[in-house]
Amino acid sequence: MTDHQYRAAMEKLKKELAPSRYRHILRTVGLAKHLARKFKVNQKQAMLAAAFHDCGKYDSLQTQRRHIKIWKVSLNAFEKNTPALWHAPLGAVLARRHGVRDQAVLNAIRRHTTADSNMTKLDMITYLADALEPGRRFPGISHIRRLASRSLRQAFREALRLKMIHVLQQGNPLHPKALAAWNSMSGRQNL
Ligand SMILES: [Fe+2]
Numbered sequence: 001m002t003d004h005q006y007r008a009a010m011e012k013l014k015k016e017l018a019p020s021r022y023r024h025i026l027r028t029v030g031l032a033k034h035l036a037r038k039f040k041v042n043q044k045q046a047m048l049a050a051a052f053h054d055c056g057k058y059d060s061l062q063t064q065r066r067h068i069k070i071w072k073v074s075l076n077a078f079e080k081n082t083p084a085l086w087h088a089p090l091g092a093v094l095a096r097r098h099g100v101r102d103q104a105v106l107n108a109i110r111r112h113t114t115a116d117s118n119m120t121k122l123d124m125i126t127y128l129a130d131a132l133e134p135g136r137r138f139p140g141i142s143h144i145r146r147l148a149s150r151s152l153r154q155a156f157r158e159a160l161r162l163k164m165i166h167v168l169q170q171g172n173p174l175h176p177k178a179l180a181a182w183n184s185m186s187g188r189q190n191l
């Protein structure tokens, strides 16, 4: 995707999204750019992944379901039964249709909600930028922000840990990919 296409895509988002959603995207892009510079990741890739990370979320669930069928978005059984998770794999397919061809960026979009094993630096930045952008508030966030000022891995691992604790406290099942991410971050990726 060229710079011109990127700017056009951002303009389109500005026009079409509710202001609160658009501001979330802008803040996520800003933090992704900052983290990419800090941890020596390509800033354009990080900004692109952040800009498109929620692009699968803007339609109703009914439309999302239709798009998943039409474009044969591959979902595992867990994802099929959890509509809140559809937008990440669907978003990767939609972003491709919008002109994003970089597979590393598409992977980061796909992994931004559940994470997965063997997260790349770009994947971790996208996940963290979404979770820590300045509009976010949750217990423990200041600690993760402090970690993110020195270690991408430690910050990501802590963000994932708190997210899994939250899921368990709500009595909800843990996504197998989140568990795989956790185990791979803890040196147990073959278990
Ligand atoms: Fe999302």
Ligand SMILES: [Fe+2]
Binding pocket: 024, 053, 054, 130
């Ligand atoms: Fe988001």
